[in-house]
Amino acid sequence: MNSFWSEGDHDTKAPxxxxxxxxxxxxxxxQNQRGFSVQVSLHGGQVLSWKNERGEELLFRSSKANSKPPAAVRGGIPICFPQFGNRGCLEQHGFARNKIWEFENNPPLLHHNNRNDNAFIDLLLKPTEEDMRIWPHSYEFRLRVLLTSDGALKxxxxxxxxxxxEFSFSIAYHTYFLVSDIGEVRVEGLETLDYLDNLHHKQRxxxxxxxLTFESEVDRVYIGSPHIIGVFDHEKRRTFIIRKEGLPDAVVWNPWEKKAKAITDMGDEEYRQTICVDGAAVEKPIKLKPGEEWTGRLELTALPSI
Structure with a gap:
């Protein structure tokens, strides 16, 4: 049975x-009153969809995406934790994106603030016995997914x-933006920054x-990136604004043609419809002593370009 929060019993557009x-x-x-919507799955705590007031999708999701747990979903915003990339015995990009998360409250509190038209849900990830054997650290990972009145995704x-x-971890919100064509996209805010190039053995x-424009495969970690980054799609005349706190780095990734054909859960030509620009903490892992807590914030806004 579906569960709704709404002011009226028959409201089909429940927040x-x-x-x-x-x-x-x-x-x-x-969903907010203007018609923006966000869909998040407890599989990975992953945002799968973010649509504007006209119902246009803003996030890429592969037509070949595997949505059956524990496989990660190719698209949306996977959460890479406790690592980004490959390291030691942990799987690629960590295990958070493969796990089934919980509602923070059971039954969940379905939040909507009538005064500012914000709707959000709180999710929780805790380690299983299996996780502890691979990564022997006790933690609580709380995630709030929030849709604002003006359509921003937080x-x-x-x-x-x-x-x-003490333990340390890396984290990235691996955001797949949906774009008209990768050749029509530019990223601003990364000029003069140092980056680690994963295509050249993490050389600096x-x-x-x-x-930053795109003519071939890109896989980089920009170090000490600004709090605001812009992704401009000329053909769609759309600008994505990325605002971040507690996430000092920015990952930029597009597999291009050759690697896309080797990715089983991605269409051969789908690399042209996406660019990943992630708020991340990769270069210097975050260290937490017992009892300490880290907070990271990512806010995405889609605006019409002039």
């Missing part, structure tokens, strides 16, 4: 709605060390261009 996907995993849909993460020893380079 917060819970359904289940084909695998029986809970899906949460947030992700607020709080990670707390509830164990008896300095960005030379005034803007």
């Amino acid at each position: 917060v709605k819970i359904t289940k996907d084909k695998n029986g995993v809970d899906l949460v849909t947030l 992700l607020i993460s709080r990670i707390r060390n509830i164990g008896s020893k 380079f300095t960005e030379q261009g005034d803007t």
Whole structure:
């Protein structure tokens, strides 16, 4: 049975709605009065969809995406934790994106503030015994997914060390923006920054261009990036604004043609419809002593370009 929060019993546009996907995993849909919507799955605590007031999708999701747990979904905003990339015995990009998260409250509190038309849901991830064997650290990862009255998507993460020893982690919101064509996209805000190039064994380079455009595969971690980054889609005349706090780095990724063909859950030509620009903490892992808590915030806004 579907679960709704609404002012009226028959409101089909409830601000917060819970359904289940084909695998029986809970899906949460947030919607505001202007018609913006966000869909988040408890599989990975992952945002799968973000639509504007005209119902246009703003996030890429591959037509070949595998949505059956524990496989991660190719698209939306996977959460890479406790690592980004490959390291040690942990799987690629960590395990958070593969796990089934919980509602922070059971039954969940479905939040909507009539005064400012914000709708949000709180999710929680805690380690299983299996996780502890691979990554032996006790933590609580709280995630708030919030849709504002003007259609902005906010992700607020709080990670707390509830164990008896210090641990460190990396994290990235691996955001797949949907674009008209990668050749029509530019990224601003990364000029003059140093970056680690994953295509050259993490060698350190300095960005030379005034803007970042795309003509081949890109896989970089920009170090000490600004709080605001812009992604401009000329053909759609749309600008994505990325605002971040507690996330000092920015990951930029597009697999281009050759690697896209090797990715089983991505269409051969779908690399042209997406660019990943992530708020992240990668270069210097975050350290938490027992009892300490880290907070990271990401806010995404889609605006018409002039």
